[in-house]
Amino acid sequence: MKEIVIDISDDGEVCIETKGFQGKACLEESQFIKDLLGKETAKKLTAAYYYGKEKVKKYLQLCG
Amino acid sequence: MSHIAKIELVIQSFDDLKEACQKLGFEFVENQKSYRWYGRWVGDTPMPEGVSVEDLGKCDHAIRVPGCLYEIGVVKQKNHFILLWDYYSVGGLSEKIGPNAGRLKQAYTVARVTKEARKKGYRVMEKKTEQGIRMVLTA
Numbered sequence: 001m002k003e004i005v006i007d008i009s010d011d012g013e014v015c016i017e018t019k020g021f022q023g024k025a026c027l028e029e030s031q032f033i034k035d036l037l038g039k040e041t042a043k044k045l046t047a048a049y050y051y052g053k054e055k056v057k058k059y060l061q062l063c064g
Numbered sequence: 065m066s067h068i069a070k071i072e073l074v075i076q077s078f079d080d081l082k083e084a085c086q087k088l089g090f091e092f093v094e095n096q097k098s099y100r101w102y103g104r105w106v107g108d109t110p111m112p113e114g115v116s117v118e119d120l121g122k123c124d125h126a127i128r129v130p131g132c133l134y135e136i137g138v139v140k141q142k143n144h145f146i147l148l149w150d151y152y153s154v155g156g157l158s159e160k161i162g163p164n165a166g167r168l169k170q171a172y173t174v175a176r177v178t179k180e181a182r183k184k185g186y187r188v189m190e191k192k193t194e195q196g197i198r199m200v201l202t203a
Binding site: 001002003004005006007008009010011012013014015016017018019020021022025026027029030032033034036037038039040041042043044045046 | 066067068069070071072073074076162163164165166167168169170173174176177180181184186193195196197198199200201202203
């Protein structure tokens with residue numbers, strides 16, 4: 001399930017986390033929240049961001 | 065998980081700030097041009113950006129917090145608002161609004177995000193956590 005999680009600490013710090021998105025969709029979907037709230041000061045891309053639709057073929061040597 | 069971002073909050077919505085005050089039980093006084101503070105700058109903390117010593121005590125609107133001697137000044141700067149307040153313990157504000165006015169910023173963020181996310185068709189859930197408040201938006 002796609003979710004945008006916003007944590008607001010008791011001293012006013014805001015952290016946004018996107019879950020369940022693949023590729024760049026997470027940045028596009030959450031941009032409106034960032035525009036609403038202020039300035040993005042740090043960003044960390046996770047493994048799912050880089051997950052694409054391309055299949056990676058691996059060739060395994062089975063014998064000899 | 066896809067990405068994580070940290071945001072420096074900028075208060076852009078006057079209406080959402082008023083709504084946040086209402087939810088917290090604070091009184092938002094429009095067009096009050098001064099806010100109560102110690103009355104004299106003692107130089108113990110850095111001045112907020114764009115604010116000089118002469119600006120202290122002056123504002124465009126004010127927020128009165130029940131039980132507090134001091135008030136919070138709301139100052140318009142370009143396309144956003146900043147909050148000015150004196151955290152001297154005698155004024156009582158730090159205890160009521162939290163460090164860095166965290167409680168007020170929290171309420172503002174919740175008001176702003178809830179309104180705009182629902183307009184975009186998101187379902188909004190909110191819950192208290194140990195560190196603060198967590199909002200979860202689902203499409």
